[in-house]
Amino acid sequence: MRLISKGAEANLYLADLYGRSVIVKKRIPKPYRNPKLDIKLRVTRTVREAECIHEAKKASVPTPVIYLVDRKDTTIFMEYVRGVRIKEVLDFLDEGRRERVCVQIGRLIGRLHSISLIHGDLTTSNMILFNDEKIFLIDFGLSFHSRDEEDKGVDLHLLKRSLHSTHHEHAEASMRSIFLGYEEVSGAQTTLKILRKVREIEYRGRYFHERV
Amino acid sequence: MRRLCLGIESTAHTFGAAIASDDGRIVSDVRDIYVPEAGKGIHPTGAAQHHSSVADKVVIAAFKDAHVRPEKIDAVAFSCGPGLGPCLRVGATVARAISVYFQKPLVPVNHAIAHIEIASLTTGARDPLVVLVSGGHTAIATYAARRWRICGETEDITLGNLLDMFARATGLSTPGGPEVERMAENGREMLDLPYTVKGNDVAYSGLLTAALREHKKGTQMADLCFSLQEVAFSMLTEATERALAHTGKRELLLTGGVAANRRLQSMLESIAQEHEAEFRVVDRRFSGDSGAQIAWTGILAFKAGLTVSVEESHVRPRWRLDEVDVAWRR
Known part of the structure; x- marks a missing residue:
């Protein structure tokens, strides 16, 4: 070993x-x-x-x-999944590739949430790009079951924050693509609800100017 | 010639005034702390009244201790936020008056950033992963491209809140941190309390509720304080370790009021060693709120040209640390 x-x-x-x-x-x-x-x-x-x-x-x-x-x-x-962590490549992909990767990430999260599975630790360290196309999710140690919009919202909020702290240049655009992929799987209505939830969670955090 | 900055702190309990020089010395540091009624939390207007009543004495003492006349300073910095509105306004008013009377530039300082800068100054940390723990904050942050970026934070109450609220409800004196730490020394039994880590975030309100329920059941205070500390600090340490692994930083810097807790220090030191990062803790004299942190950050901001006119010097009670343009860091 x-x-x-x-x-x-x-x-x-x-x-x-x-x-x-x-x-x-x-x-x-x-x-x-x-x-x-x-x-x-x-x-x-x-x-x-x-x-x-x-x-x-x-x-x-x-x-x-x-x-x-x-x-x-x-x-x-x-x-053993032979690939690279998204964290290491995201900033170096060209715009089109990055967008496609993020849309795919969004789809995967949408699928997890569709069976009420919350990942619990979504960061770009926990995603592996395999063969330049397929994305594997790993590290499910904090995962749990929930139908709650709150828990789904927190899941995406954590990913958004991780993007902002490690890929700050591309965070906003990446998050938009992720939500596009999420919407493909979850539908517009659900996605809108979750988006609102994410915002609510952010504003609930300490010292945000606007409160909803 | 060395530059001098007067710093005025008034975000919460503490009214402080201090003078710092740009060669990194805290030339004077005076504080007067508002003590709420036994068993009660901070009352914003009560604290503000306290601050107004001691302001002149504290500021004069800061100049006296430094052997500096007001005409000799180069700038006046004040804690602009985040904090309690009524308290912040007292400090801002005092700073504006001095600024206008002596014709010195006015520098707004973010209180949380100031906790980080005073810790960087006293420890020599250059590019750390920061753990900021106090009554107002529980956050894990790193610096990149002129901003401190939050890697993890509390989703509800802060670690300082948790300890204070627990202490008040159980009849311990406040601030609760030192009291809980003292009681925990005789605790042995690890109780089953809720442990909530969400990615790099923590949440403490469930833990507080459960701990208070145990107290009502008559659980021994020593064991309860011990378990509360173990669970609360383990949560933060775990979140920090994730952030450390994710960012690969080589320094871990602990700052803020709760930084003085030895058990928390030892836990964080353990993960720093594990990840080959150097562990540093803010100088104990500056862990709690002080004018020194404002004066020192004020010097840095002033030299980067971040001054404000009196007309625009509104306080910002909800000024998040990740909104601050940190023009002075490379």
Whole structure:
């Protein structure tokens, strides 16, 4: 097993499973956290991630194949998707490509939301561009089920903020494309409701000038 | 010649005046803090009355301590927002009067940015991921292209609010942070309290409600304070770690009133080490609100030409830190 990435909550290793390259995602104990709280969070998220990755597929959202879940060791063995994180390429795509990528991201989120699945941590670090066309969503550790517009709104609000903090030049345009894709899947009415919700969440944040 | 700036702070409890020089020294720093009635929160008009009654004394002391005459300063900075309107207006009025009388340029300063700048000054941090925690803020931010950009923040109440509101409701003295920290030292039992992280955001109101419910049930205060701190700080630490991993910053800077909490410091230090970032904490003297943070940021803004006419010097109670044009940073 070779360590390939040290994320915020898990280490990723590249390993060989019966001749197949796999990603081993191990949620490691956090020394800063109380042990009781730590184990509770790690186990819940490991199980939840495996479940939600599987469910996302039912909505035609590309996610890695899960091979094995070790609850006790808070480890998931999954497919190794050979691609690049959207975070690394978004700013370097030409305008047309970027637009198409963002519309596709919007469609994927729309599909998740259509089956009441909230990703919970949508950032460009958690999206992999595969073969220059297909986009995989990963990192479902904070995912959960909800039909609530509020939760869908927060999902998109987090993505919007992540775009503004890491891709500030293209944030606005990208977000517009994402909503176009979202609308293709969810319809104009739903999308408008969610858009309003996103704005409401923003204004609810601290110290916004206008309040609705 | 070195330049001097008078800074006036009056966003909430503290009325402060300080003088900073452009070689990075805080030459004087005087404060007078409004104390609300026991068990009550800050009353905006009460605090504003307090500020008006101490303003002259505090400002005069700031000049005296610095051995500087008012004619010798180069600019007058004031906390323009965000904060409580009535409080902000007292500081702004004092600043305008000094500015007009001594014919010195007036510099509006964003209070949150000032927490970041005073921390940068006292720690030497250059390009950090910032964790700003106080009564008014709970935010994780990075700098890019003349703006501080929010990576994560609270979706409801701040960490300072959480600790203060909990302290008031349970009869501890305020500010609640130090009291809860002291009580937590004897806590052992980790209670099951709600833990809410949404991406890089946190939400504390559910935790507050649950903690108060435990208190009503008669749960021991030591265990309750211990668990409250553990959960609240773990949430923020997790959100910060995500932001640190996502941005790849090499410095982590903790600032604001709650920055003085040792347990929070140790948690953040742990993730900084994990991600090979240097961990820095604002000088304890400047973690709470002070004129010093306004004076120092005032100097930076003044030298970048960010002055305002008296006519246009309205206070901005909802001035978000990501709206500020940070013309002085590269």
